[in-house]
Amino acid sequence: MGFKRIEWIFFIAFLGVNIFLLNIFQASKSDQMIVSPESQKIPIEQRLENDEIRYEGTLSDQSLTGYYLSAKPATMQSLYTEIKKNNSQLLSDGETKFDGTRLIHQTMDKFIVPEKEDLVAASQTYWKKSVMRGDEYTYQRNFSTLSDEKIEIVATQSYEGIPINDPSSQLILNFAKENEEYVNTNYSQTFVSNLTPLRESMSLYTEKEAIATLYSNNRLPAKSTIEWAQLAYTLILNVRGQNVYIPAWIVSVKKADNSRQLEVVNAFSNRIITNSSVRKVENY
Template sequence: MDFKRIEWIFFLVFLGVNIFLFSIYREGLQDESNVSYSDRTESLEKRLEKENIEHKGTFSTNQIEGYYLSGEKSNFYEVIQQKRIDQGDNNLFRYNTDIIENGMIRYPSSNYYIDPKNVETTLSEFLANPENVLYGNEYAYLPQFSNLTGDFPEVTVSQVYEGIAFRDDSAEISLSLEKHETDELFKIVNYTQYHVENLEKLREKSTLYTEREAVETLYINSKIPSNSTITFSKLAYSCIYQIREKNVYVPVWFIGISSNEKTLQIEQVNAMSNTIITNNTVTRVENHG
């Protein structure tokens, strides 16, 4: 095997990542300078009030720290094969399980229920059982992106890195539920799981833009319509870049905005650069060498 060639490939991969991150940083500086000269004579709350934009409480000015992260999608076929060897159980996750690309769909063999009045606790008990879920202790409940109403209730949990959750398909579990006939509980019908492994910090920890700054950026750029309600905000890692088998994640502010009872738009602001993410397409870079 040509180890010199492999070293050069890795060098080019990481060089490409750093060039990409630097371009994001420069773009953020430009956008920040554009925003800084806007009219800020009135407080953000006053400006929202004038346009009948409702929100709960005050917007946080806490300065949270986060990273650029890289990670690889787990291969569940290989993971399960290794688990069977480690535990000496050839039937582990053999039944009621469909392996899909970079993930799996699981149909629990026993009945498990979620209590809508205590979702987090009942869900944690299910996730904590290694016979139910692989890597279950790495996931946490995301109420902002779950839905217990309507005909197709669903709960979302995601991986967490140093206190910041992921909001990305590559690191989430979506649990499909059905309403129990006799009480208020929800039965877990099946779940689809994706997982990211080998998470690495690409740069030193950085101070992120605050919730307040993210909302102000959306307001200044006319992303919050008049007569609407800011229903939630959530800081989470999202994949913005793919290079070979690695995903690159950045902290993003997800802001939920409701114009009426039936419509919810979710705006995204890059928490590293305070820029609005308008394209959800993940940039993919292939290195040839």
């Protein structure tokens, strides 16, 4: 097959993905017009106060930009084989199980942290030194769990400072409490390669606008607490093994009965996508 023909095939494929993404974007804009926070004349802060919905600090109206991102989930065995060529000691401190795009590693010498407040710093030091591509992961406080019942340190890959909130790009360190110390039992890792923007950067809806949308759509119950809101890339589409991510506002809500729910708002369209499934495209 000639080079020109290969180049033409790639151009058509890229064009098809972009047209598909544009259709999704336009459809989501139309859907969101059903309930629009702009139609509300009372400031969102006042509406939250009237319903006794609490939050710390202020709701940000900072305008940011983001991308449609493409990346390919790495086969962890292949990634290990590639990196080990230049690092013969890689993963030599324990037993590793590879399962497609995921690995689980258990150290032979226990990784022990004496104090709970040192867990994050000690974990960061460990993964930057011992984990494959460890310097590409950043600790995510909001996605981690540091309770008496469960300790799970979560780090993710990021793009231009915005983390990827998806199982395809995570490093998770699990700890158990033993004799008043914290012992790492294992860690799991996934990784995506070739993070690439599919289009030019686009303006995003703000945190305040996302909260207003959740309120207008009855996703914030009276007397609840907005624990945190975080901008992160979330998976919306898989095209022939390539993942496509968009920026979204992830919002943690604690209800009056102490139960919790996570809400997800598309930061491009300001549309709620909490229960949206990942679309898969095999042919285009």
